[in-house]
Amino acid sequence: MHSPGVFSALLAVALCLSATPALAAQSDGGILEIQIKDHREAIGDFARLNIAIDKILISPKPGLKFWQTGWKDLNASSEIIDLTKYVGKKTARIFRRAIDAGSFDAFHLKIRNIEGLLKKNQRAAPVKNTVGAVQLSFDVPTKGETILIIDLVVTDFSDHPPRGYELGIRGYELFTNEKLIQKVPPG
8 A cells, every 4th residue: 555645745746747848838938028119200290199009910930921921919918108208219118028939030010099189289180000010030039038129100291192190110129138139220
């Protein structure tokens, strides 16, 4: 017959072994942080420019048709961000979480809604969303940290009717383990 102590020891070992894959999966991950800011072009025309983020997607699939490949949804928060508060060096963190380590080839910030209020007449101004998928190669290292800062820009095209204000991506800064890896445009 087996003693209760032997049974307890075997149960403890079995529980530890069954938890090992989960712990290993957590330790194989890295931190991904995504921030946004606005490049100072036409943002000064606005008293408020609120954006609501729908999704943040990253693509682990390389290739020329990266926009048609599998995307990983990072489950963005649904908070409203006033871009007029994040100009120049100020940034708004829109995502920070541990994800599986790996290499990625594209990034897509999907914006659900844009609401602008002009300073000069305190009226709502429509802003067209031209933010799309961007081919951007980056790594999230095991037990490391990757920070991606997306530089959005509001441009005034009202001198080209019927166009008006448009929101797009001007560039980005990519950091891995606190080291600047890439800056587009350079400068």
